[in-house]
Amino acid sequence: ETGVTQSPTHLIKTRGQQxxxxxxxxxxxxxxSWYQQALGQGPQFIFQYYRxxxxxxxxxxxxxxxxxxxxxxxxxxVNALELDDSALYLCASNPDFPSGDTQYFGPGTRLxxx
Amino acid sequence: SQQGEEDPQALSIQEGENATMNCSYKTSINNxxxxxxxxxxxxxxxxxIRSNEREKHSGRLRVTLDTSKKSSSLLITASRAAxxxxxxxxTEIIQGxxxxxxxxxxxxxxNP
Numbered sequence: 344e345t346g347v348t349q350s351p352t353h354l355i356k357t358r359g360q361q362x363x364x365x366x367x368x369x370x371x372x373x374x375x376s377w378y379q380q381a382l383g384q385g386p387q388f389i390f391q392y393y394r395x396x397x398x399x400x401x402x403x404x405x406x407x408x409x410x411x412x413x414x415x416x417x418x419x420x421v422n423a424l425e426l427d428d429s430a431l432y433l434c435a436s437n438p439d440f441p442s443g444d445t446q447y448f449g450p451g452t453r454l455x456x457x
Numbered sequence: 458s459q460q461g462e463e464d465p466q467a468l469s470i471q472e473g474e475n476a477t478m479n480c481s482y483k484t485s486i487n488n489x490x491x492x493x494x495x496x497x498x499x500x501x502x503x504x505x506i507r508s509n510e511r512e513k514h515s516g517r518l519r520v521t522l523d524t525s526k527k528s529s530s531l532l533i534t535a536s537r538a539a540x541x542x543x544x545x546x547x548t549e550i551i552q553g554x555x556x557x558x559x560x561x562x563x564x565x566x567x568n569p
Contacts, residue, residue: 345499376556385545385559386500399554431497435557445490446557450499 345369347436347449355455361422364452366434368415373439375417376446377409380431392417421454429456463546463560471568476533478563480546481526487549489522490557491531494543503531503544536567 346369356362368375374393378386388401392411406422415436421428431453435446464479480489488507492500506513506522506529513520519532533540543564547557 345502374555376554378557378559380497382497383561385547385561386557388554388556388558391554391556393554399552399556401556433499435500437555445502445505447502448492448500451497453497 345447345449347434347447349432349434349449349452351452352450353453353455355457356424357457358424358426360424361420362424362454364419364421364432364434364454366417366419366436366449368417368434368436369447370415371438372415372436372447374437375411375415376435377417377419378433378435379403380433380451381427382430386433389419424456426456429454463544463563465563466561467564467566469566469568470536472536472538474536476536476540476565476567478531478544478546478565480529480531480560482529482546482548482558482560483527484548484550486524487551487555489520489529490547490549491518491520491529492545492547492559494545494562500545533565536565538567538569541565541567 348367350365376391377389380386390400395411408420411417431451433451435448437446490505491503517534522529543562545562547559
């Protein structure tokens with residue numbers, strides 16, 4: 344158990360819709376990152392939040408956005424869903440930035456876009 | 458794009474044998490981490506090796522890092538059926554954010 348939880352576990356949406364995925368980090372973890380993992384691939388970095396501010400972003404379009412809250416929870420929002428957005432979405436937290444330490448991953452949310 | 462490449466992409470061995478997986482990367486790193494993933498679920502952290510370390514052990518796991526060759530290996534000794542999973546190496550890079558760059562993984566199957 345990593346102490347990181349995600350909801351929902353599975354989600355089915357249709358193309359063009361919007362989705363919000365949620366993550367709850369370990370207490371005291373000020374940094375949260377989001378990753379997208381397509382089937383058969385390794386996870387790809389979407390973005391990272393530190394103390395409620397985005398401090399870095401991967402090669403993802405602006406329709407991927409996020410929020411981090413003071414209670415160690417965070418959200419990933421995806422607008423105008425496309426079929427290629429179907430993937431496992433993982434959040435990861437660690438205590439500080441930059442910590443150079445282990446990132447603790449949640450179990451993921453499986454998103455299917457039809 | 459993925460920074461790391463893992464070799465082999467798939468590995469099938471008998472229970473009790475040792476399993477070796479290799480990872481290569483392209484840029485300078487802060488550290489390198491190995492993760493395990495069962496059936497497309499969350500990633501379980503196995504071991505972290507810093508860029509100034511050459512070898513690290515944890516139970517049945519042994520990780521080496523050669524920064525001159527930009528490569529790492531993960532050795533699992535005395536494999537068990539429960540070790541069946543996908544294994545990923547991830548290099549930590551700090552470019553604004555502290556991000557992990559993953560390879561495509563090695564699918565390990567342990568046959569009883």
